[in-house]
Amino acid sequence: MAKEKKQRANKEPGRIKQMVQIYRNTKQHDRNLTLTLLASFLLPVVVSVLLAWLLGGGVFGWILWPVTGILVGVLLVMIVLGRRAESVAYQQLEGRPGAVGAVINGALRRSWRGSEVPIAMNRSQDAVYRVVGRGGVVLIAEGPAQRTRQLVAKEETQLKRMLPGVPITTLQVGPDENAVPLHKLSRTLIKLKPVLRKPEITTVFNRLMSMKSDPIGIPKGIDPMRIRGQRPR
DSSP, X not given: OHHHHHHHHHSOOOHHHHHHHHHHHHHTTOTTHHHHHHHHHHHHHHHHHHHHHHHOOHHHHHHHHHHHHHHHHHHHHHHHHHHHHHHHHHHHHTXXXXXXXXXXXXXXXXTOEEOSSOSEEOXXXXXXXXXXXXXXXXXXXXXXHHHHHHHHXXXXXXXXXXXXXXXXXXXXXXXXXXXXXXXXXXXXXXXXXXOOOHHHXXXXXXXXXXXXXXXXXXXXXXXXXXXXXXXXX
16 A cells, blocks of 8 residues: 555646646746736637627527637636746746756757757856757857857867768857847757758767767756746646
């Protein structure tokens, strides 16, 4: 009996419990969350009642339309909660060492492959990450461009030597004016022009993984699983 109780305690929480936990965590940083979710739920319900009144349909209409409005309201609440939670997560990660690694680990789509562990880092904890996808190989610099320029140039030279003909793109995430905001990093990668097919992505990724390099630990003070845990499923 004790073993069964322990196994139940170790199980992942259900979807409802996950949403409640996400709501509580997000509410600490988003004061308007409750009102926003309430409005998201009530709006389709009110619209459905108005449609039932205007279109008629008897008892069937008064049942069908409100039920539809409630279902749409619940779905809208889940979508809004997920987006607000993701926004809060990005705000907490913004400017912290390892933030790009957290996005790579938890927010990139399956069409991109990479690691939350940087491939290069300096004493100021500025880092360079590498991902591979339909858009080719992308080097993502985290930190001020002035401090990461040499790191990026070194990695880019090495990649061109090892992967001739493979397009290499560099992105900057940091305080610079032209840098990519952290919350737009995933979308920026997706918008890159496709240049590699799926088999080529696998080949390039495996080639890069075979490169000998000194392991670099994840910067202290950041949880790379943060974003993943903030979104409802």
